[in-house]
Amino acid sequence: MMNTARTTAKWAGILVLSLVTLLGLLVLDRYGAARQSVDAHDGTLVLLGLLEPVEIIRDENSVPHIYGASEEDVAFGLGVSHAQDRLWQMELFRRVGQGRLAELLGSFALPADRYIRTLNLYGLAEETVPYLAPETQSLLNAYAAGVNSYLDQREIPLPPEFLFLAHEPEPWAPADSVVMIKLLALGLSGNATRELSRARLAEVLSAEQLAAFFPPYPGDGPVALPDLASLYADTPIQQAAAAIPDIGPKGASNNWVVDGSHTASGKPLLANDPHLGMLAPSIWYLAHLAYPDRNVVGGTIAGVPSVVLGRNDHIAWGYTNTGPDTQDLYVEKLNPEDADQYLTPEGYATFEERTEILKVRFGADETFTIRSTRNGPVLPSDFFGADELTPEGHVLAISWTALTSPDFTIEAGHNITKARDFAEFRDALRTYVAPMQNMVFANVDGEIGFIAPAHIPVRGEAHETHGLVPTPGWKDSNTWTGMIPFDGLPQTFNPASGTIVTANNKIVSDSYPYSITRQWDLPFRAERIEELLATTRNHTVESFITMQMDNGSSFAAEFSPLLLSMVSNTSETAAARARLAAWDHRMDGEKAEPILFLSWMRELTRLVYADELKDQFSSRWRFHPVFMKQALTGVEGKDVWCDNVNTEDAIETCAGLVDEALTKAIADATERFGDKMDEWRWDEAHPVVNRHIPGSFLPIVGDTLTIARPSAGGNHTINRGQHVIGSETPFDNVHAAGYRVVYDLADLDASRYMISTGQSGNPFSGDFDHLATAWAEGGSIAISTDRSSIKAVSQMHLKPGD
Numbered sequence: 046m047m048n049t050a051r052t053t054a055k056w057a058g059i060l061v062l063s064l065v066t067l068l069g070l071l072v073l074d075r076y077g078a079a080r081q082s083v084d085a086h087d088g089t090l091v092l093l094g095l096l097e098p099v100e101i102i103r104d105e106n107s108v109p110h111i112y113g114a115s116e117e118d119v120a121f122g123l124g125v126s127h128a129q130d131r132l133w134q135m136e137l138f139r140r141v142g143q144g145r146l147a148e149l150l151g152s153f154a155l156p157a158d159r160y161i162r163t164l165n166l167y168g169l170a171e172e173t174v175p176y177l178a179p180e181t182q183s184l185l186n187a188y189a190a191g192v193n194s195y196l197d198q199r200e201i202p203l204p205p206e207f208l209f210l211a212h213e214p215e216p217w218a219p220a221d222s223v224v225m226i227k228l229l230a231l232g233l234s235g236n237a238t239r240e241l242s243r244a245r246l247a248e249v250l251s252a253e254q255l256a257a258f259f260p261p262y263p264g265d266g267p268v269a270l271p272d273l274a275s276l277y278a279d280t281p282i283q284q285a286a287a288a289i290p291d292i293g294p295k296g297a298s299n300n301w302v303v304d305g306s307h308t309a310s311g312k313p314l315l316a317n318d319p320h321l322g323m324l325a326p327s328i329w330y331l332a333h334l335a336y337p338d339r340n341v342v343g344g345t346i347a348g349v350p351s352v353v354l355g356r357n358d359h360i361a362w363g364y365t366n367t368g369p370d371t372q373d374l375y376v377e378k379l380n381p382e383d384a385d386q387y388l389t390p391e392g393y394a395t396f397e398e399r400t401e402i403l404k405v406r407f408g409a410d411e412t413f414t415i416r417s418t419r420n421g422p423v424l425p426s427d428f429f430g431a432d433e434l435t436p437e438g439h440v441l442a443i444s445w446t447a448l449t450s451p452d453f454t455i456e457a458g459h460n461i462t463k464a465r466d467f468a469e470f471r472d473a474l475r476t477y478v479a480p481m482q483n484m485v486f487a488n489v490d491g492e493i494g495f496i497a498p499a500h501i502p503v504r505g506e507a508h509e510t511h512g513l514v515p516t517p518g519w520k521d522s523n524t525w526t527g528m529i530p531f532d533g534l535p536q537t538f539n540p541a542s543g544t545i546v547t548a549n550n551k552i553v554s555d556s557y558p559y560s561i562t563r564q565w566d567l568p569f570r571a572e573r574i575e576e577l578l579a580t581t582r583n584h585t586v587e588s589f590i591t592m593q594m595d596n597g598s599s600f601a602a603e604f605s606p607l608l609l610s611m612v613s614n615t616s617e618t619a620a621a622r623a624r625l626a627a628w629d630h631r632m633d634g635e636k637a638e639p640i641l642f643l644s645w646m647r648e649l650t651r652l653v654y655a656d657e658l659k660d661q662f663s664s665r666w667r668f669h670p671v672f673m674k675q676a677l678t679g680v681e682g683k684d685v686w687c688d689n690v691n692t693e694d695a696i697e698t699c700a701g702l703v704d705e706a707l708t709k710a711i712a713d714a715t716e717r718f719g720d721k722m723d724e725w726r727w728d729e730a731h732p733v734v735n736r737h738i739p740g741s742f743l744p745i746v747g748d749t750l751t752i753a754r755p756s757a758g759g760n761h762t763i764n765r766g767q768h769v770i771g772s773e774t775p776f777d778n779v780h781a782a783g784y785r786v787v788y789d790l791a792d793l794d795a796s797r798y799m800i801s802t803g804q805s806g807n808p809f810s811g812d813f814d815h816l817a818t819a820w821a822e823g824g825s826i827a828i829s830t831d832r833s834s835i836k837a838v839s840q841m842h843l844k845p846g847d
Contacts (some may be wrong), residue, residue, distance in 0.1 A: 079205035083810045084129040086839035090198060091846045094190030095121050095203045105836045106826045107804040107812045110333040116180070117187035122843060124191025124217070131330060131347035131806045133206040135192075135221075136214045137738060138268070138348060142224035143167045148404040149212060150739065155403060155411065159425045162401045163415050164443075166231070169450045170223035176451035181459065185219035188350035192217040194846070200319045201277050204807045205798040206740070219520025225348040226455045230447040230479040232321070236372035237443055240514050241429050242664075249659050257686070257776055258654070260671045262551055262565050296766055297549050297566060297780070298365035299593070301574050302485040302493045304543040309583040310791035313487035316589045317354060317363025319780035325735040325752040326806040326813065329354075329784040329796055331639040333828055340830040342793075343460045344784045344800070351459040354784065356796060358830075359465040361490055361788035364482040367497050371446040373525075375420040375518030379438050387418055387440070388519035394419065418442045420518050434515075442518060445523065446500040447479035454478045457498075467494040467538055474498040475531055481561075483535075483547035487790050495545045497552060501529040501561055508612050513563070525702035529559045532739035546574045548763075552786065567670060569599045569761040577763075586797055589787040592763060600670060600761035601630040605642050607677065608649070611703045620722065632764075640718065640776070643759070644710035647770045649673075652702040656690045656778040666771030670762065677703075728755035731766060733778040733821060735802050752802050752814045754821040756781070764823075785825065797825035 086103050099122040104110065109126045113119035127135060140146050144161035146154035161167075174182065175390050193216045200206060243259075250258060251355040298319040305311040321328055329344040335351060343355015354364060380386035396416035403411040421444040431441045453476035460473035464666070466675035471488050474496060481499030483568040504512060507522035516523045535552050537545065543634040549566035578584070605625055612622065621641050628638040646668060653676055654669075655662040676686040677699050687699040718725045733756040736742075740750035756778045758764035767780035781801065788794040801820045805812035819825075827837055 046567075073502075077618070078202040079208050080809050082202040082204050082208070083805070083807050084201065086129065086382050086841055088728070089842040089844060090195070091126075091844045092121075092125070092191070092194035092198065094187065094194050095845040097845065099125075101126060101553060101841040101843065102832075102835055102837045103839045104828075106331075106828075107815065108331045108333060108826075108828055110335060110830075110832075110835055111191070112335040112832075114337060116336055117183050119336050120184045120188040121191035121194075123332060123334065123345065123350055124188040124523050125195045125841075125843060126332065127330065127345070127347040128192045128195045128217075130804055130810075130812070131326065132196075132214065133204050134328075134806045135217070135327060135347045137210075138225060138228060139217075139221045142170070142221070142228045144353070145404070147408075148406055149210065151406045152408045153201040155405065156425070156427055158403050159413060160428060162403065162413060163422045163425055164231075164445075164448065165415075165422065166227045167220065167224050169448060170220040170227055173223050173451040173453075174219045176398075177453065177456050181456040182219065184350050184459065185222050187453075188222060189219055190216040190611060203392075205809065215749055222348055222350060223452070223455050225346060226458070227447060227452070229346075230454075233366050233368075233480040234372055234445065234447065236370050236512065237374050237424075237445070238429050240374045240512070241431060241434060244434050244514050245430065245814055246658070246661060246665070250657060254657060257675065258672055260668070260675060262563070263568065263671065287740070297570070297767070298782075299548045299570060299574065299763055300363040300365050300483065300485045300548040301544065301578065301763070302363075302487050302495075303545075303578065303584060304487075304493045305491050305545045307578065307582050307584055308791075309585050310789070312489065312791035313491060313493050313587055313791070314584055314586065314790065315361045315485060315487045315493075315788040316593060316786070317365075317485070317788075318593055318765075318785040319354065319364055319366075320767070320782050322778055323452065323733055323735045323779055323781055323783065323801060325737040325741070325750065325802050326782045326804075327735070327800045327802040329800045330804060331800060331828065333830060335830070335832075339463070342796075342828050342830060343786065343798070347806075349455070349458075351455075352462055353367055354786070355462070356745070356788050356793055357462055357464075358793065360470060360486060361488075361790060361793070361796070362470065362484055362486050363786070363788075364484055365549055367481040367483050367499070367552065368549060368562055368564060368566065369481045369499060369501050370512045370560070370564065371481065371499070371501060373420075373444045373512050374424075374515040375418070375442045375444065375523070376435065376439050376515045377418050377420070377423070377442050377518040379440065381438060389419060390519065390521035396482070416440075417676055418518060420444050420524070421448060441515060445504075446502060446528070449471060449500060450477050451573045452478045466490065467492050471496055471536070482550075483552060485545050485547065487788065489790050489793070491790075492539060493543070493545060494538040495547070495789070496511055497534055497561075498531070499534075501559070503527045503529060503559060510570075511560070511563070529561075533559060535561070544575070545615040546571050546577055546578070548574060567761070569670075570763050570765065573597055573599055573763055585793060586715075586789050590785075590797060590823065590825060591783055593782070594757075594789070596632040596757050596759070598630050598632050598759055598762050600668070600759075601628075601639075601642055603674070604646060604670070605630060608676070608707075611677070611700050612707055613700070613704050615704075618704075618711065621707065621711055624722070632727060632757055632759040632762050632766075634726060634731075634755060636727050637725035639727040639759065640714050640725050640730050641710065643768075643770070643776065644714045645707050646673075647775060648709040648713065649702060649706035650770070652689075652706055653677075653686050657686065663771055666747055668770065670761075726755070728821075730754055731768060731776045731778050732793070733766060733781055733801065734774075735817070737808070740808070750808055752817050754817050756821050785820075787825070794827065794829050794831060796827070798828055 100112045102110045111122040144158040300316040300317040334341045339350045343352045378388040380393045401413045420442045424441045457477040464470040477498040486494040502525040505526045510516045548570035550568040550571040551565040592651040632639045732753045737750035758766035766778035783801045785799045803812045803815040
């Protein structure tokens with residue numbers, strides 16, 4: 046009996062050892078193959094789908110210069126280049142847009158797939174393709190052919206993500222490119238989630254507290270909403286009637302343009318730095334597309350067959366997010382006698398239904414039924430806690446302008462690359478749908494301009510919620526009455542000031558006849574840009590680059606003196622107070638003061654409103670500058686926020702909280718960064734963190750696949766480096782300018798460019814992070830269109846196959 050047990054244990058041990066050895070050999074095999082997966086970018090390829098030969102020259106910064114005899118052939122070459130350098134990124138984003146992540150990553154991706162399938166983004170993209178102009182369809186087909194022909198003849202292993210996931214990409218299709226633009230629109234639109242967030246806060250805050258916590262944009266009056274209690278009786282949503290719009294961060298970007306009266310050259314200069322989540326690789330990929338009739342240079346997005354942000358031989362353009370209210374949630378009332386029907390102004394109607402099969406890797410497939418109303422698709426019950434807020438016998442549906450079909454945004458985006466003046470630029474954007482962007486423009490003839498194109502809904506005067514909280518869907522008065530006409534969109538041409546600035550701030554005057562949003566970003570960055578522009582009438586490319594890297598913080602300049610005026614004079618905080626009193630309010634990397642100030646503000650925000658927000662505090666933990674200033678200065682009695690609602694026998698004061706917050710901030714910073722304050726550095730406390738998906742979230746290899754660098758700046762500086770104070774790493778820079786550019790309309794080849802990581806998405810490539818340090822230090826590169834001046838590091842020749 047004992048011998049049998051020993052034999053069993055022996056063989057079990059041998060089996061385990063064999064499995065571990067086999068797994069180790071498999072990992073080594075995959076690792077060895079991955080090391081060979083980097084394309085050399087040299088040689089000749091014979092590829093099907095090409096009309097004429099294409100040449101791809103990569104310069105010393107690994108930027109491809111793609112030469113072709115037609116737009117289609119250049120698009121084909123861009124498809125090859127994207128597939129060589131960003132194949133995993135293309136596959137990942139395409140899977141997101143298709144709602145097929147769970148097929149690749151398993152069941153944890155199902156909530157995302159349900160949401161995307163509900164919106165039917167890919168179905169809408171497929172519907173759009175046949176309606177596009179023949180030239181656009183040819184461009185999309187040529188790009189897809191470039192991706193697919195290259196992959197068909199690729200002899201080296203696929204990039205490491207494919208190898209370790211044992212996955213092969215499907216052929217690229219034109220709809221895959223269209224859905225990329227839909228994903229951008231989704232990422233830059235958050236109205237629906239904010240509507241739910243406001244409704245959730247109504248569970249813990251009174252109407253008066255909601256109005257205080259969400260103050261209006263500086264200079265604007267409060268938004269008056271009707272009493273909705275009668276609409277949502279006995280549900281948490283009813284209390285959201287008094288909610289004032291959230292002006293918290295939605296993402297951020299900067300752009301500005303000046304005419305020749307403000308420059309040393311006498312020609313316009315245009316600067317742009319769009320801010321998105323920091324990824325490895327960057328969402329941006331630099332390229333020069335040498336079409337037969339023009340050069341187009343700038344930032345492309347892998348999967349899209351054109352330059353998204355850039356310049357041609359005549360014009361330059363740049364975007365920032367407008368942040369419009371283009372999504373509304375509708376509470377739909379079910380028929381109590383028939384759950385397949387919902388109430389409309391004309392009576393009950395039957396839901397439209399479709400069934401989707403969600404495939405799940407390592408799990409059972411899920412059959413998912415999607416219902417739609419006249420207002421839009423019904424959201425999954427797990428959408429940001431919607432099921433907890435929706436009254437019994439009701440569901441939530443979403444209306445969103447980007448659910449338009451056909452959607453010509455991708456076509457409009459390519460057509461602007463052909464424009465020579467503002468009239469042509471503007472005309473190309475007439476069919477643009479989403480996402481709404483603040484587009485600034487300049488050309489070599491001295492014109493400057495601005496337009497914010499998109500489909501923006503018009504809500505009637507009788508609309509009961511103004512799109513701020515979920516709206517009763519059965520009332521006709523709550524239905525959109527149309528879209529803002531193109532000629533009525535915000536726009537200007539050659540303004541008398543000679544300058545145009547947008548930084549997600551309010552872009553319309555009080556007399557503007559339409560409502561775009563009540564959720565503008567605060568004007569800290571825009572005001573700083575205008576301040577620096579006014580310092581000289583002789584701006585240059587170099588002065589604009591310096592502006593992009595400016596670390597002056599109007600936020601710190603406003604709050605640091607305020608806190609110092611309120612804090613007690615104690616020996617324990619003397620060193621910190623002395624530093625902050627002498628500080629110039631710049632978020633420079635070598636300084637300790639940004640750590641002290643932001644730690645102080647972080648602790649103070651917790652002390653001021655964590656008690657009122659209760660269990661919702663962690664998700665709402667932000668600086669909330671307008672609210673905090675009102676709370677601390679007692680504007681209109683709002684100092685009551687400093688009294689802790691959980692202490693019945695004591696009345697806390699704002700001055701007391703300021704003292705307590707500084708003591709806690711010093712202790713927290715000391716624990717994080719050591720007890721030698723002189724050695725604290727903001728750039729080390731605030732590293733930019735570019736995360737690989739999904740690699741950065743894996744044990745052991747996560748740090749290797751994450752591109753991190755010391756970085757300066759902050760949430761409210763032009764050199765924006767957004768950190769989330771409620772996160773586990775409250776000072777990490779996770780949202781910044783992934784692409785920086787300054788266009789010189791006196792000499793477009795003198796324009797300067799930079800992206801945040803590298804050109805390649807392959808972690809085994811030297812180009813994976815080759816620009817990351819230069820980005821963090823404010824460096825830039827030139828991209829010449831003069832072929833004779835391009836320093837070729839590699840050269841590929843693409844030839845048509847039979």
